[in-house]
Amino acid sequence: MSNALVIVESPAKAKTISKFLGDGFDVRASVGHIADLPSKGLSVDVENSFKPNYELTERGAQVIKELKALLKDADELYLATDEDREGEAIAAHLLEYLKPKIPVKRMVFHEITKTAISEALAHTRDIDYKLVDAAEARRILDRLYGYEVSPILWRKVNRGLSAGRVQSPSIRLVVEREEERMAHVAAGYWDLEATSATTPIFSAGLQSVDGSRIAMGKDFDSLGVVKEGVVVITESKAGELVAGLANVDLEVRSVEDRPYRKSPRAPFMTSTLQQEGGNKLRITASEVMRLAQGLYEGGFITYMRTDNVILGDDAMTAVRSEISNAFGKEFLSAEPRQYKSKVKNAQEAHEAIRPTLPLRSPDVIASEVNARELALYKIIWQRTLASQMSDATGTTVTIKLGANTVGAVKADCEFSTSGTTITFAGYRQAYQEVEEDSESEEKEALLPPMKVGDKVKIDKYSANGHETSPPARYTEPTLVKKLEELGIGRPSTYAAILGTILNRGYVWKKGQAIVPSWTAFAVVKLMKNHFTELVDYTFTATVEEELDEISQGLRVKEVWLGEFYYGNGKELPGLKPLVEHNIA
Template sequence: MAKNLVVVESPAKAKTIGKYLGADYRVMASLGHIKDLPSKGLGVDVEHDFATTYEVIPDTKKRNNKKTVAELKKAAKEADAIYLAADPDREGEAICQHLAEEIVPKRPKKPAFRVMFNEITKRAVQEAFNEPKQIDVHLVDAQQARRVLDRLVGYKVSPLLCKTIGGRLSAGRVQSVALRMVVEREREIEKFVKTEYWTVAANLTSKLPPAFEARLWKIGEQTVKTSGFDQEVKKSEILVANEQQASEIVAEAEGQSFKVAEVTTKERKRNPVPSFITSKLQQEASRKLGYAVKKTMMLAQKLYEGIELGAEGAVGLITYMRTDSTRVSDTALGEVRDFIGQQYGPQYLPEKAVHYRSKKGAQDAHEAIRPTDVRRTPESLEGYLNNEELKLYRLIWQRFVASQMMAAIFDQTTIDIEAGRFVFRATGSVQKFDGFLRVYEEGRDEKTDEDDAEVARKLPLVERGEALKLNSVTPEQHFTEPPPRYTEATLVKALEEKGIGRPSTYAAIMTTILDREYVEKVEGRFHSTALGTTVNDLLVASFNDLFNESYTARMEEELDEIEEGKLKWTSALREFYDKFAKDLETAEAEMKAAKQQAIPTDEICEKCGAGMVIKFGRFGQFLAC
């Protein structure tokens, strides 16, 4: 019989780890958290240092949890030692703490250890078991502080929404800030006033082909304004604001001689980007593969926990997928450099490994997301992964390999052409060396025609002073565009840049605001619903500090400080709660006085002719006059 018990979260992970440990270890799965704050009642004593009451999650909330816990207890009783091997993050540490409380025998006391690995490979698993550790109380405290914060906000604020608007509504500490960003973007779009502007392009021929286009760049000493319309036109700029102005420029330009004034060619390097962190993987999978954040994380979890590879059995294909670190282990760097040299040749291999700096506050104990073995090319896995898994693996593999390759090199040419008081400019870019682009190119959120045109544009060889033949001068009307609505990729990017949420929370934020019908997706972009706008306005009016970006970001920093042992979790909560309690009191009084909110519609009541509104009852939305 196995002497040691190992507990992980999922059966897939248990299967992969089991084959590396051998017959002395029995590996079982807890199927995620086994304990949580109670489903009925607050479970937090705010008067006594936020003492918490946890319960084993009832079967009504998590299927067969009672049976799972009983089986783990029995196995722990029979084992000589217990190894708790949940994921290497706050949630994983909290799962291990709850397992230690519930399943590890107290009499006789049995040794219990915490083991962590960033990848599920034979080497990583054996190293972790050779040096087992104890549960990190600071990580547990950080998770508990986040859970209690979320419980306090949800439990205290959600009933106010239900009373004021009706129906079953919820507020969340982070989800409500994301909703606010979507609503505020919607209002920016509604308020946006278009600005008309015109560009003028000349089609020209030199001694050598091909014919090319140059845009009007300057009139006298003034630069033609084609961007930055939220700012006033400077003295050094000129705005071609209407058709008449553009037509006058065209007429004048057609009577001028066009001559090359300046030709400059500069070498431009384009460097590769680091291996993925969680948020960047979510953004790129959304842009390139059209995957929702939730789907990306579900697929990445499978790749991390292990996929059956024929005779090889279950193999973890990528490192842990919740990380904000760009660090890569020296072993993996050595392997990828060997691979690049052999596969693509020495000209693609930098002299030394490329090290990228992680953002401030990143947890560098983790690595970036990368393949566990770079020699497992996407092509070699085609028979084992389904189409969606393979696409995500290919993205991760390509990004990792490209991150350690040479920069791409371009020749960027600029031709300035004089025509009377006008200066026209043509730019073009020619790739001299593909470098990392041979393997991977990062996607963009909002592509511009100009970006694509510059790389595609081929310019002829011209000399300074050379006369050019004018073929045509064409004016083109443009209007400024409002800021674009958020996609999943751009909302994750904005949340990350503002320090809101963490790698483990982005997927849950998106899911919650969609499931609550506070936002809807139209052609892949978030639109706030009438309900979402009403909920947001109520929350902002009563809890402006709580549901704003900088406050939420500061709370995330405090959670990081708790994790690092720099801040006591109860002190952070006390500071939060003292202000929150006052805001809550004010909000309760204001909302009690307010009439139940209703959302106006364009519908007219057939009986009385009054405008109809949406109201919310126990069973959902209904129309009333």
Template structure:
């Protein structure tokens, strides 16, 4: 019989730990929280100083009884839930259910699920950190208060079935503010003039820059074609180099991943959603059998820290020297400087062993696991490499009283970019000196228009949330998922586009709750949650301070009789085929649809089909716009499920000459290109 019981959250984690600990240990999984606030009622006693009314989670009775039974037989019980606030709270609730003393040293934490780390952690159990628990309780109660007290107002004044979130509402405002900026943006015309020349048989180009005024070079903006033509007409045949600047520059490697930077890079490089990134990272953390048994491949993926341990630094430096040469190895960087508002309890997101290369374990991983593991492995390794070095050259070139400028850059040492690819392009210029003269081969003018800021993508929204201290990186995935699932925003070409419902909800929140649902207040609240963790403020005091501001806003919203925020169904010129009543255009979780005005007595509905006027390459059906369960727009054949043609990218209507599939308009971080929808097609290579 096992003398020791170890309790973790997930079955995968339990399986991995069982192999490390041996026969004297039994490892069980709670499968998340076993106690929580009830779903069917408010669950917070405001009159009794905001006391939370926890209950056993419905459906968990069997697991609770099994854990209690094993705990009663064990000599020791260890609580090994995740090393963060949520994990600490799970351990605290387990201690309550098992009647364990909070003075017992039974809390075990490890940042990576490797045999060495787990065995070391088992030797150093500690007490449950009640400050961490209180910080989690404060967040949970704050979110419950906002969710349960705000949602009925949304039902009454906007649309039934809606819900509100404390941090989610601030994220929604960011998205809508950006959309309003885009709508209000007035493009301004401007022109560029490019001079192309050849010196010493080397082609290069220079862009029109400006003029000298009082011996000072001033940049000149060309506002229209007439101005561009005037400049071009005044140009003489001969150009002269009047200034040359050559400088050696360095680009340092990137810091190791935090949760947010991992989500951002996975979105930009792998096109993963934030939720997909966290799901795959969880799998890599909890353990995968890579031939010699199950092992955690990365450290804990919920962290604000960039710190690296001395062991991974040493291992990385040895790998770099052996595989690339000593000249690529840095002196070793720990990245241990704690940034403002960061939770530095554990390390950055890194691989557990740099010697476990992506290629060596690829056969044991799914495609998504391999892609994310490779990203984390490369980021870990490059952080210990030397900076890349390049020569930057700039020429100022005079013609009449006009100045053209040519900029070039040549890599002289690739450094960390040998592992971590970046977008810097080599632009070679001919070797010229001040006083050198030449003639142009071509002059070209181009019209441009200023563009508004881009809509938020998942990656850029995560970056903005972190920059403003809104929420925590571990919550960003759930924030975005909530906005999508509630139909407050949709995906359009990988960007987050607010819906009519989102606009109305935001309008109401800004009318009545602007004081407590804004960037500054939410970020300040986040800092106070950190202060609870540091034992600088009592958690119920924070809840009380929040509620004192929130309650008057709530009362004002309840008293108001305005119906300006209501989403009203629009009648269409058609009768219901089932009951003969008026059909309406309605808004639902996955966008607009047609439904009967006699609902719920009549449940007739149908989707609104948006045809692109393009025929399917497989069966000739119409290509139509569709919406996924997550609210993401995609394109598919109208004959589905008989025909399974589909694409996340909007078809152009052109047919690929190589394979016969449709060409699609594909946008990513670097390009806005027309490519074949078939990823295996030679056209894309």
């Protein structure tokens, strides 16, 4: 009987896969990367095609020794590391250091189920050296960047600091947001609220006085200057209006009904799972990834590093069948919903993050996972089902009401109220996402029946003072979203970036908010003054895209690294010339 050695990254993954492979397969773990660039020195030969000088890590040397012993009794080797650039690089290193004399097959899958593992065994391939090149280019690039730029930070700011290709622009984002907050000039303004004496009670906000719209927070710029065409209500004016409206009924001036319809969002990819995990479960991006990794390795969800939002055909069929059974056919979208990734160069050939097949509800797996893993699984389950469900529908009613003040100075005051009645919950029966921008959302509210000309009794008018707020500090979910929008970093790097800038003291947390340290201000100032291109958002995104092109075979790793290091006279200014220019 044949005896195959199968190598995966983690012991947990090895344990799950062993159950599906059975006899004849010995599944072992490399425990992540086995080789890396030494921590000291550059370890990249810039004169010789940027050849990296890898060495086995202490743990890697032990792993290779153990695997070599196991290889003696094996007649086939399966490299079953993750199906992404890092996984491909680990597979390439295993091949290099093990030097097997038996047939070697690369085995890839994006979920750990019996069906997926059987499929992977039946359709093995060779190592994809384009992916290996992309992973290696990233590693070499990050070493060149840190090795060349960090010493300048040590001399000019403080010893022990580090510069990073993605880390430095991330710190810049946090610092610039804090600078916006510091430069913000608060402006005061008042508004009026009318509370009805009807059943149900509703409130209406003052919209205009004598036909001129009143100023709200969004009408002021960061220096506290109001835009033209709006009128600022002062405290004294607000008091005057309240006095003039005392015991005055409002008359309905217009009633506008419009249909309300909201579609579900796409299933999760890495960045949106990190954002929603932060918003709903109040956990860090790193914690989201740790829990997701546990769920993946246990065979509960698909691979958790992906920037794709598609569902494969089998998953689509299973999800739509589950919706019909659990909620009824009316909750199923008329046609399968196809989502497109908004991320430029969605790089890996994975599906969205979804429960594995056959689908198992959170109740079914509750006894097999811990409470935190279950909470994350629940939102993945709900969001996956919701993505193929019907729109939520209803009616939004907007009513304008007005009256003239009584007294010496007359003013025409117009108020507005709106409410949305959801008549069919649709996807919301399964899942409601956390809304970041509550202003743009229709609020659900019950309004009494009203028609034009009706008089509405008002219980009280109240004046409320406000002050404009500076832009909010980033939280982990909003910073991940911003990095994704700018094309900085990739799904596999967001959690690591946040962890690095927190652990190295560039930022700290005040509640959920990310606040820059004084060191961050000093580093960003130095980088902007002397290494403008290296912290430029567009440049960082361009580098990311060009690394993607290496993975697709559209660029040659060694040529591109040469251009990055020495410059190409176009979009790459050259790291070495920049550093030499700034060493003085």
